[in-house]
Amino acid sequence: MVKSELQRDLLDILGADGLVTEWAQRRTYEADGLAAYRSVPALVALPSSADDVAAVMRACVRHGVPVVPRGAGTGLSAGALPHPEGVLIVMSRMHRILDIDPVNQRIVVEPGVTNAAISRAVSEHDLYYAPDPSSQIVCSIGGNLAENSGGAHCLKYGFTTHHVLGCELVLPDGETVELGSSTLDPPGYDLRGVLVGSEGTLGVVTKITLRLLRRPEAVRTLVADFESPAAAGVAVSAIVAAGIVPAAVEMMDNLAIQACEEDAAAGFDVSSGAALIVELDGPAAECDAAFAETVALCQESGSTAIRVADDPQERALVWKGRKAAFAAMGRLAPDYFVQDGVIPRTRLGECLARIAEMAAEADLRVANVFHAGDGNLHPLVLYDSANPGEGERAESLSARIAELCVEFGGSLSGEHGIGVDKACSMPTMFGADDLAVMDRVRAAFDPAGRCNPDKVLPTPRLCGEKPGPYRPHPLEAAGVIERL
Amino acid sequence: MMHPEAGTVAEAQASYRPAELAGAREAVLAARQADTNVLVRGSGSKLRWGARPAGERPWSVIDTRALNRLIHHEPGDMTATVQAGMPLHELQEQLAVAGQELAVDPPRAARGATVGGVYVANDAGPRRLAYGGIRDLVIGTTVVLADGTVGRSGGTVIKNVAGYDLNRLWCGSLGTLALVVEMTVRLHPRPEASRTVLIPASAGDATAFVLDVLASPVECALLEWSAPAPTQPQDPLIMNTNRPHRSISVHDQRGQAGGGGWLLVGLEGRAAGLDARVDQLVDVARRHDLAAEPADGEDGLWDAWREAHAGTAGDDGAEGEAEGETVARAATLPSQLADVAGGLHRAADASGVEARLHSHAGLGLHDAIITGADPAAHAATVTAWREHVCALGGSVVVRDRPDGLDGLVDPWGEPRSAQLVKLSRSVKRALDPEGRFAPGRFLGGL
Numbered sequence A: 001m002v003k004s005e006l007q008r009d010l011l012d013i014l015g016a017d018g019l020v021t022e023w024a025q026r027r028t029y030e031a032d033g034l035a036a037y038r039s040v041p042a043l044v045a046l047p048s049s050a051d052d053v054a055a056v057m058r059a060c061v062r063h064g065v066p067v068v069p070r071g072a073g074t075g076l077s078a079g080a081l082p083h084p085e086g087v088l089i090v091m092s093r094m095h096r097i098l099d100i101d102p103v104n105q106r107i108v109v110e111p112g113v114t115n116a117a118i119s120r121a122v123s124e125h126d127l128y129y130a131p132d133p134s135s136q137i138v139c140s141i142g143g144n145l146a147e148n149s150g151g152a153h154c155l156k157y158g159f160t161t162h163h164v165l166g167c168e169l170v171l172p173d174g175e176t177v178e179l180g181s182s183t184l185d186p187p188g189y190d191l192r193g194v195l196v197g198s199e200g201t202l203g204v205v206t207k208i209t210l211r212l213l214r215r216p217e218a219v220r221t222l223v224a225d226f227e228s229p230a231a232a233g234v235a236v237s238a239i240v241a242a243g244i245v246p247a248a249v250e251m252m253d254n255l256a257i258q259a260c261e262e263d264a265a266a267g268f269d270v271s272s273g274a275a276l277i278v279e280l281d282g283p284a285a286e287c288d289a290a291f292a293e294t295v296a297l298c299q300e301s302g303s304t305a306i307r308v309a310d311d312p313q314e315r316a317l318v319w320k321g322r323k324a325a326f327a328a329m330g331r332l333a334p335d336y337f338v339q340d341g342v343i344p345r346t347r348l349g350e351c352l353a354r355i356a357e358m359a360a361e362a363d364l365r366v367a368n369v370f371h372a373g374d375g376n377l378h379p380l381v382l383y384d385s386a387n388p389g390e391g392e393r394a395e396s397l398s399a400r401i402a403e404l405c406v407e408f409g410g411s412l413s414g415e416h417g418i419g420v421d422k423a424c425s426m427p428t429m430f431g432a433d434d435l436a437v438m439d440r441v442r443a444a445f446d447p448a449g450r451c452n453p454d455k456v457l458p459t460p461r462l463c464g465e466k467p468g469p470y471r472p473h474p475l476e477a478a479g480v481i482e483r484l
Numbered sequence B: 001m002m003h004p005e006a007g008t009v010a011e012a013q014a015s016y017r018p019a020e021l022a023g024a025r026e027a028v029l030a031a032r033q034a035d036t037n038v039l040v041r042g043s044g045s046k047l048r049w050g051a052r053p054a055g056e057r058p059w060s061v062i063d064t065r066a067l068n069r070l071i072h073h074e075p076g077d078m079t080a081t082v083q084a085g086m087p088l089h090e091l092q093e094q095l096a097v098a099g100q101e102l103a104v105d106p107p108r109a110a111r112g113a114t115v116g117g118v119y120v121a122n123d124a125g126p127r128r129l130a131y132g133g134i135r136d137l138v139i140g141t142t143v144v145l146a147d148g149t150v151g152r153s154g155g156t157v158i159k160n161v162a163g164y165d166l167n168r169l170w171c172g173s174l175g176t177l178a179l180v181v182e183m184t185v186r187l188h189p190r191p192e193a194s195r196t197v198l199i200p201a202s203a204g205d206a207t208a209f210v211l212d213v214l215a216s217p218v219e220c221a222l223l224e225w226s227a228p229a230p231t232q233p234q235d236p237l238i239m240n241t242n243r244p245h246r247s248i249s250v251h252d253q254r255g256q257a258g259g260g261g262w263l264l265v266g267l268e269g270r271a272a273g274l275d276a277r278v279d280q281l282v283d284v285a286r287r288h289d290l291a292a293e294p295a296d297g298e299d300g301l302w303d304a305w306r307e308a309h310a311g312t313a314g315d316d317g318a319e320g321e322a323e324g325e326t327v328a329r330a331a332t333l334p335s336q337l338a339d340v341a342g343g344l345h346r347a348a349d350a351s352g353v354e355a356r357l358h359s360h361a362g363l364g365l366h367d368a369i370i371t372g373a374d375p376a377a378h379a380a381t382v383t384a385w386r387e388h389v390c391a392l393g394g395s396v397v398v399r400d401r402p403d404g405l406d407g408l409v410d411p412w413g414e415p416r417s418a419q420l421v422k423l424s425r426s427v428k429r430a431l432d433p434e435g436r437f438a439p440g441r442f443l444g445g446l
């Protein structure tokens, strides 16, 4: 039997404590952060080095078995969903910081290091790693790279892809290649750029070189209350139009505020229709001037109250409240779906109104937490799985919201990725040829289709024979841009 | 004497000038039907970059300059969709009406460099320090592959992780993978105000200063070091842009204090607070015993420093001065500036050539302009400098060069690994299996 031979090979490579074979233990890996999808992996490998990973990969090639990489398992699109006949390669043991170069503001780490540990490791040099997903205390940098993760402060500083300089990749055939470099623009195609955000489908990343930033001299934070998210959206547009580039602009609607307050008691006004968190940072003199302007713009846009959270403790509390938003939903409903879609910021009010209508039609509540600066919505669809049919209704509403974002000229995902969850929705955003081009690139890395199969791109196996409906981009529909 | 690539353009069996996506696709299909290879060109300013394309088949040229429209500008979302052949300076003029810009400042924009050409060559200027390169600003693309497949990736919103980020793959691919037809870009507000400071500094002093500035709270828009300081551009086309260039040759003398080297530091942002930031910067200079002088009145200073990176070459088939010039780009860590400069000057002295160095010091990107003597001496200089820079962990790529240089030195240098070439080849084959797009031009003979 293939599996027992593979198991023997992997045992030779990893030793008994590096291989999980017992069903009960394997089962603990059956899902990532999107627990609606579950599948117990045939084997779980816990490599300690890049050599281990390459050897495991080669063994899987020999036995014709698929692999799925996994970081901390916090992904929200079932990107790390195991393959029932495959090996799950879990990177948690590869969590060393390999090199810090404070002078050039770079760090080299293994992929299992958590996002937050990186900033901790360099804080003595007044440096930090900028992308800050809310899950940063637990999620791995390898997972961040694979998802091109974002965070509240990505509005000004960019996403993971702007901070990954280079990496070491074990290809699906077991060979190792260095992509990118510690310098900018190493000669060759920017394959590093293709790898970031590829959701574990192009190989297993075993080492990452990151760019660090100097801590800003000043940070100023405010919470402005508004009657409605649409009114807060007007303020966001005014701030941006004034040429201010805030470090972060986050919004919560009333339902989200209620949940956060109960959970974190961060001092948000539970009667407010929407809370806007605006953070500015940078050189002190510039920051102060822009902050005063921001306060004025919020007032002019109809803010009902503004709280300036200037002392570090109060600021930390505001962010604790915001970052606890997902977890806090448990206070409002037994179950919820987290959606992740992007719309052009200028269409925020319109889009939220449509979401509210759709929620009313489905007789469900939707709380909204979002990165308002870049139009990245996280509608949370609340439901109670104890009520027959409610789960299905909620799931369908959540999926329709993502597709609504595409209709508005946005994207199916701003940061959580496509994974299994949205692979079958990809044809709503991309045409068959667009997807075919992506598939050609995938096959260049993984001709045998062995690395994280059935993720990201729709396959007949996953989605049935019929491709989903491609709806033209609004600009295309309006005849402004053309497909052909 | 014509450069081989310019020759390819002249000898092309067919030339296409599509104005729309459909026409671009037809051109690619027609070139395939005629069994030709395809050289894509915009303004022609970077046709010499990469290795000399080679191949058995005759050539078709696809000229993107009729793909010259701004398709859509959404000021509220700070995005724009543009055809790839639009001259960058025309795009900037249109965006400026809304107080916005595509925050890239490559050389040769005034000569008509196209948005798509800048993107496909991954060209950039000093302000990359503040805004990232063009690869960080292109959020969506529409390309035509050699078999006529039209592929779109990314989208029109800044934040988007749906599907592979192929926008980054096209960037820097020098027309060897696909014809880029349309691009959606992220825009920035034009800075309200800017300040400039000039500081005479040797390479060693400049290195220490640059690292200190990067470690300080002063956020610079540009952080450049040049030896010697770029003087007034000689090129008549540049002069024709109606920008007065006050001569800065006087700095050459003052620059002797710094061994002929100069730092140019630019700050941008909101007017309020800018004075305080300049003071901070001057403080850092003082700590290093360097004399910082404001240079705000000097119109055209940034232009001159930016254009210096491209040498004096640039135009398709340009004659004269550019003929004898080699432009080579090194990439290193910022801390290696002095070492890079030292290596260049030793290499130049040994081969009896003149070498100027223009460095995006904050980014670790350095352009050497080599003149004098003959191509063999240029080649020897590049080879010696490359050896030195590679030993530091960096790389050297030759951009513009005299015809005679080809064959003496590989413009790409040794690929870093066989695995990288193998993977790159498999990407090239997946997208362009018949090898029609500028075969031989890219790293690894792709």
Ligand SMILES: Cc1cc2nc3c(=O)[nH]c(=O)nc-3n(C[C@H](O)[C@H](O)[C@H](O)COP(=O)(O)OP(=O)(O)OC[C@H]3O[C@@H](n4cnc5c(N)ncnc54)[C@H](O)[C@@H]3O)c2cc1C
Pocket (backbone or CB within 6 Å): A032, A033, A068, A069, A070, A071, A072, A073, A074, A075, A076, A078, A079, A080, A091, A111, A132, A133, A134, A135, A138, A139, A140, A141, A142, A143, A144, A145, A146, A147, A148, A149, A150, A151, A152, A199, A200, A201, A203, A204, A205, A206, A326, A327, A415, A416, A452
């Ligand atoms: C409460 C909560 C809040 C969140 N907030 C945010 C947020 O603010 N912003 C955001 O962007 N995301 C957020 N997420 C989503 C998630 O944390 C991120 O996607 C994160 O990057 C996943 O990291 P991970 O280590 O858990 O990866 P996993 O979930 O283990 O894997 C994610 C994907 O990466 C691949 N992968 C993992 N490691 C490697 C590797 N070494 N090589 C190749 N592929 C690999 C996997 O195959 C999978 O496809 C949140 C999740 C939760 C649960």
